[in-house]
Amino acid sequence: MMNFRPDQIAEELYDFNRKLGSGLQSMSEVGEISTGVTPYDVVYEEDNLRLVRYKADEGTKQNKVPMLIVYALVNRPYMADIQENRSTVKGLLDSGQDVYLIDWGFPDRCDRFLTLDDYINGYINRCVDVIRKESGQDAINLLGICQGGAFSLCYSAMHPHKVKNLVTMVTPVDFKTEDNMLSKWVQDVDIDLCVDTLGNIPGDMLNLTFLQLKPYQLTGQKYLSLVDILDNPSALKNFLRMEKWVFDSPDQAGEAYRQFVKDFFQHNKLVEGGLKIGDHEVDLKNTTMPILNVYADQDHLVPPDASKALAKLTGSKDYTEFNFAGGHIGIYVSGKAQKTVPPTIGEWLDKRS
Numbered sequence: 001m002m003n004f005r006p007d008q009i010a011e012e013l014y015d016f017n018r019k020l021g022s023g024l025q026s027m028s029e030v031g032e033i034s035t036g037v038t039p040y041d042v043v044y045e046e047d048n049l050r051l052v053r054y055k056a057d058e059g060t061k062q063n064k065v066p067m068l069i070v071y072a073l074v075n076r077p078y079m080a081d082i083q084e085n086r087s088t089v090k091g092l093l094d095s096g097q098d099v100y101l102i103d104w105g106f107p108d109r110c111d112r113f114l115t116l117d118d119y120i121n122g123y124i125n126r127c128v129d130v131i132r133k134e135s136g137q138d139a140i141n142l143l144g145i146c147q148g149g150a151f152s153l154c155y156s157a158m159h160p161h162k163v164k165n166l167v168t169m170v171t172p173v174d175f176k177t178e179d180n181m182l183s184k185w186v187q188d189v190d191i192d193l194c195v196d197t198l199g200n201i202p203g204d205m206l207n208l209t210f211l212q213l214k215p216y217q218l219t220g221q222k223y224l225s226l227v228d229i230l231d232n233p234s235a236l237k238n239f240l241r242m243e244k245w246v247f248d249s250p251d252q253a254g255e256a257y258r259q260f261v262k263d264f265f266q267h268n269k270l271v272e273g274g275l276k277i278g279d280h281e282v283d284l285k286n287t288t289m290p291i292l293n294v295y296a297d298q299d300h301l302v303p304p305d306a307s308k309a310l311a312k313l314t315g316s317k318d319y320t321e322f323n324f325a326g327g328h329i330g331i332y333v334s335g336k337a338q339k340t341v342p343p344t345i346g347e348w349l350d351k352r353s
Helices: 006-029 077-081 088-094 116-135 147-158 181-186 191-198 203-211 215-229 233-246 254-266 304-312 335-351
Strands: 040-046 049-054 067-070 099-103 140-145 163-169 291-296 319-324
Touching: 006 215, 006 233, 040 116, 049 116, 067 116, 067 147, 077 088, 077 099, 088 099, 088 335, 099 116, 116 140, 116 147, 116 254, 140 147, 147 163, 163 335, 181 203, 181 254, 191 254, 203 215, 215 233, 291 304, 291 335, 304 319, 319 335
Parallel strands: 067 099, 067 140, 140 163, 163 291, 291 319
Antiparallel strands: 040 049, 049 099
């Protein structure tokens, strides 16, 4: 039996209305919502792509081997640099890394027929060559995040002489683990019909799919909880930063999307074999460089077992795993992550440079 006291109800209603009133004032003071906070220079541009190099604080000693971050195509990369005190990029700079990142931009109708070969053996390879030339290093460090980690694994298997050390973060390798809900959903989707009908795949369609993995938490609960921070301008701005990122979803180039869903999700070729990117056969046994595999033990998009499968597939004799106690987004933005993830990556790389 539920017991509601009139004075408690009145107090809660008063507090709720007070926060709404404060929220109106807070909203008017929020200002522009940034898309990344760390200064950078654009060092290379091609089509919609930009290669950026982040600026370290003056006097910071940097690893002589530069690092390239390869982010996923399905989201914007500023999640790795979301705010001043919650930035994976800043953490890597502070740990002494010379950090570059590929900003894929927003594909348009001209990109409809871009393939995985165009992305991996084309764009990524040319960015790697730009960095190699600029740094004078024969091989660079590669950090792949989520789908970008799968791309980085493929790239490292096809061009191992250009990758000194490989770091994968929340990266799917085995796309058919029992707890992979996203994979189960996509197994029977007619991807050919989808791409042939739509051309480029709308970012909003994919974003809605991701939100439905946790429908109550991601589409209802967070907005109810928003009321509790409306009177806190700093917390409100952080919430709006995340919301901007969530709904700032690029479309996906049709042909690349077709191949990624078929070869990775539906046929699991990174595990089963038979993956071909352009003229190259992809065999993870060719990833013989040192590898650090970072995964999140509460990840609902890339379950830990999906990432840990790499241990039995790589040809590396220097393979290390790092378990972050958090989720797919928390690994970039939580306070706990800032204290552990970038420093661990930086220390691991420094020992191998």
